[in-house]
Amino acid sequence: MPDRLRVVVSGATGRMGRALAEMIEADDDLELLGGIGRTSYELGWATTVGFPAIEAPEEAEWLLRDCSAVIDFSSPELFRRLVASQRAHLAHCALVVGTTGLEQSDIDTLRDLAGTGPVLPAPNFSVGVNLMVALAEDAARVLGDDYDIEIVESHHRRKIDAPSGTALQLGRAAAAGRGVSLDDVRRDGRTGMAGEARLRGEIGFHAVRGGDVVGEHRVMFLGERERIELGHVAATRELFADGALRAARWLTGRSPGLYTMRDVLGLA
């Protein structure tokens, strides 16, 4: 029997961390070595949330020494602490990053890490969303800027970043389909009397926050005579945990480099 994949989850005390712990424990091919959290926790408490141990990043060396893959669904702050304190140990594991709201300097950090180990960041690990990203790029290429693109996303009230990382990924794909950079055509929300109508080629973003919405995304292509929409509704967060575990399996043992879900799904 092949070795089990030994996994460490960063963001262990969060909703995604707990969902991952449950799924790893239920899978005979995976072993949950432990979790990383804001602080180190008493063993008893860690066990109640499904982890054999939870350590602060600065104390996590013993967990990382023996792991095959680290899966991070935490916050930019925790991610930064993990990299700052355990960079050398992270180089020996596959690193899957689902944390959103990362800044350009964090993306640069991920690129650096990819020089020493395999790294796969994704703002959304759902297979369906990653397919939708590819479809959005194709649709934007075929339809051109006669069709206005607006992206609408909804998430639960606790989400802190807006627009969502997935909405931006969809926007970047649509911009790439049109051969432009998203930074040059992005428009966040619309309010008041801006003094001019919608600019040709703009890609608009609208974020809805409330309740317990797991995640919904809609890309609208609005033409003069027709309207095309791509939509995705996430029903449970296990969807993302499942995709992250699929990514971790695929990534473990690969050469150093920066990979995407497109690589995992063969969509590249």
Ligand SMILES: NC(=O)c1ccc[n+]([C@@H]2O[C@H](COP(=O)([O-])OP(=O)(O)OC[C@H]3O[C@@H](n4cnc5c(N)ncnc54)[C@H](OP(=O)(O)O)[C@@H]3O)[C@@H](O)[C@H]2O)c1
């Ligand atoms: N890529 C995807 O497919 C995908 C899907 C779902 C969610 N996400 C992203 O994954 C991340 C986690 O989501 P979630 O729903 O599990 O969030 P959550 O329930 O709020 O959990 C966040 C985790 O990060 C820790 N944390 C938060 N702020 C911190 C800080 N300032 N310093 C240190 N630790 C901190 C929390 O520790 P405490 O418990 O101590 O607060 C907890 O362990 C978010 O960025 C979310 O947008 C990505």
